[in-house]
Amino acid sequence: MSSEAVAPEAGQGTASPGDAVPIASRRGEKGPLVYRQSIFTRLTHWVWAVALFFLLLSGLQIWNAHPALYIGQESGFEYDNAILRIGAENTPEGPRGFTTVFGHKFDTTGLLGMSGPPERPNYVGFPSWSTIPSFRDLATGRVVHFFVGWIFVATLAVWLLASLVNRHLWRDIILKPRDLRDLPRDLWDHLRLRFRHGRSYSPLQKLSYFVVLVILFPTIILTGLAMSPGMNAAWPWLIDIFGGRQTARTIHFIVMVLLVLFFVVHVAMVVAAGPLNELRSMITGYYRTSPGTPPDPTDREKAT
Numbered sequence: 503m504s505s506e507a508v509a510p511e512a513g514q515g516t517a518s519p520g521d522a523v524p525i526a527s528r529r530g531e532k533g534p535l536v537y538r539q540s541i542f543t544r545l546t547h548w549v550w551a552v553a554l555f556f557l558l559l560s561g562l563q564i565w566n567a568h569p570a571l572y573i574g575q576e577s578g579f580e581y582d583n584a585i586l587r588i589g590a591e592n593t594p595e596g597p598r599g600f601t602t603v604f605g606h607k608f609d610t611t612g613l614l615g616m617s618g619p620p621e622r623p624n625y626v627g628f629p630s631w632s633t634i635p636s637f638r639d640l641a642t643g644r645v646v647h648f649f650v651g652w653i654f655v656a657t658l659a660v661w662l663l664a665s666l667v668n669r670h671l672w673r674d675i676i677l678k679p680r681d682l683r684d685l686p687r688d689l690w691d692h693l694r695l696r697f698r699h700g701r702s703y704s705p706l707q708k709l710s711y712f713v714v715l716v717i718l719f720p721t722i723i724l725t726g727l728a729m730s731p732g733m734n735a736a737w738p739w740l741i742d743i744f745g746g747r748q749t750a751r752t753i754h755f756i757v758m759v760l761l762v763l764f765f766v767v768h769v770a771m772v773v774a775a776g777p778l779n780e781l782r783s784m785i786t787g788y789y790r791t792s793p794g795t796p797p798d799p800t801d802r803e804k805a806t
């Protein structure tokens with residue numbers, strides 16, 4: 503097994519620049535079990551994983567009330583600024599579901615616009631299995647979305663405060679010049695499913711978690727607030743930052759799609775990197791590093 507040298511992460515105590523984190527553990531050989539995830543990182547992670555599930559499904563329920571996205575201030579029949587529209591129409595072959603993206607129309611019968619059993623089709627944007635509640639109920643969808651939305655905001659605030667105090671944000675999330683330099687090689691390693699189990703995140707992990715935590719989460723919260731009439735009265739400038747209510751709604755939707763894509767790749771990477779070790783670190787805090795990972799007295803380390 504290859505043991506290419508990789509410089510230790512910033513903030514890793516006494517590790518000298520010559521120390522190496524091998525690409526993966528040699529068969530039967532175990533590296534140190536280190537305390538990698540603080541209680542705040544673990545708790546907030548699982549709260550927002552559950553919260554995002556409810557936000558996604560209740561959000562799709564709300565979106566189904568008007569299944570189209572626009573750019574600009576206006577929306578409605580007299581304007582031609584829709585970039586996405588989902589609906590159903592009568593055709594010579596009978597009713598069909600369609601999705602139009604930037605003027606390109608696709609037949610999405612069975613999934614978008616028209617779904618459910620053929621004898622009793624449901625003419626909705628997203629199908630009933632992807633919404634909360636599963637039937638059309640905008641009011642309940644909004645109650646769930648706003649309630650869970652505030653839990654999500656509070657969780658992110660707790661994560662930010664804790665990560666500033668325990669330096670998780672600086673040590674594990676903010677990319678340093680060395681991370682940027684190592685990024686192409688780490689990307690290449692990930693593409694070949696060759697993982698380094700170090701004390702901190704690899705440059706690609708740092709980048710993806712930075713994008714999620716520092717860019718996507720705040721953007722989806724701010725665009726959500728920009729759509730709220732109460733916030734428009736309190737902070738009228740917020741809606742202007744995002745180019746109007748319709749553009750804010752479109753950005754909110756695009757960030758949702760990016761988070762769903764992140765989730766798919768994230769879970770695939772957890773499975774590929776060794777799900778038991780990865781999950782243990784996000785449940786108990788302890789993570790088995792690769793053999794040869796340099797010792798660091800700032801870690802709470804387990805001997806086994």
Ligand code: HEM
Nearest residue numbers: 543547550551554707711714715765768769772780781784
């Ligand atoms: C919407 C769902 C999810 C989101 C947005 C998400 C996001 C994240 C983020 C941002 C981190 C870094 C946290 C930090 O260091 O402060 C992280 C770490 C982690 N997540 Fe998730 N996650 C989600 C779901 C899951 C699921 C379902 C699993 C398990 C299958 C999982 C397993 C892990 C593990 C093991 C880590 C530890 C970091 C690592 O070693 O790569 N996550 N996740």
